[in-house]
Amino acid sequence: GAVVSQHPSWVICKSGTSVKIECRSLDFQATTMFWYRQFPKQSLMLMATSNEGSKATYEQGVEKDKFLINHASLTLSTLTVTSAHPEDSSFYICSAGAENGGYTFGSGTRLTVV
Amino acid sequence: AQKITQTQPGMFVQEKEAVTLDCTYDTSDPSYGLFWYKQPSSGEMIFLIYQGSYDQQNATEGRYSLNFQKARKSANLVISASQLGDSAMYFCAMREGFSGGYNKLIFGAGTRLAVHP
Numbered sequence: 001g002a003v004v005s006q007h008p009s010w011v012i013c014k015s016g017t018s019v020k021i022e023c024r025s026l027d028f029q030a031t032t033m034f035w036y037r038q039f040p041k042q043s044l045m046l047m048a049t050s051n052e053g054s055k056a057t058y059e060q061g062v063e064k065d066k067f068l069i070n071h072a073s074l075t076l077s078t079l080t081v082t083s084a085h086p087e088d089s090s091f092y093i094c095s096a097g098a099e100n101g102g103y104t105f106g107s108g109t110r111l112t113v114v
Numbered sequence: 115a116q117k118i119t120q121t122q123p124g125m126f127v128q129e130k131e132a133v134t135l136d137c138t139y140d141t142s143d144p145s146y147g148l149f150w151y152k153q154p155s156s157g158e159m160i161f162l163i164y165q166g167s168y169d170q171q172n173a174t175e176g177r178y179s180l181n182f183q184k185a186r187k188s189a190n191l192v193i194s195a196s197q198l199g200d201s202a203m204y205f206c207a208m209r210e211g212f213s214g215g216y217n218k219l220i221f222g223a224g225t226r227l228a229v230h231p
């Protein structure tokens with residue numbers, strides 16, 4: 001079945017640095033990728049929707065300059081957290097949309113900013 | 115406006131018994147899809163079951179079934195014969211419209227299920 005590989009699984013970075021999270025679709029073309037953030041014991045909150053070759057659409061309240069999304073190819077989408085701060089510590093997970101109407105999720109990335 | 119509501123923050127069930135996790139939704143779009151996902155402590159999202167708004171019958175997948183009551187806008191998940199491995203967080207989600215997988219999926223707050231031996 002469709003697989004989305006998300007890396008890294010976990011990352012610790014210093015405050016002020018940037019972190020890049022990658023999601024690769026391994027055996028299908030991901031035209032649309034959704035990026036979610038999940039704080040402990042909370043739900044998945046949609047951050048943005050990216051379509052290959054075009055600018056991402058950000059949800060209200062999400063800083064587009066802080067959370068840079070690139071979807072330059074049909075198999076790779078990246079989320080870069082720029083100038084990370086402790087409040088950005090969270091679980092980030094991507095999801096690729098499929099033509100059959102389903103979604104394939106990555107395994108998630110636990111970001112800790114110290 | 116909150117579109118997916120899960121009113122049970124936590125649920126307990128005895129092993130081998132059935133449990134129902136509640137989900138109500140709100141949409142004005144006649145075409146929509148409802149999903150249930152399981153999230154264990156590892157964080158991965160495991161797809162359980164799907165119900166389309168035009169589906170005539172309630173969806174079933176093994177021990178999972180969806181009690182879809184369209185007029186009441188509810189899509190409750192029923193897990194039969196609970197197992198210890200069912201202990202996890204469960205999310206109800208909705209996609210409005212149908213454009214393949216290109217419409218965003220919105221999640222409810224989730225219900226944490228604990229299965230006791």
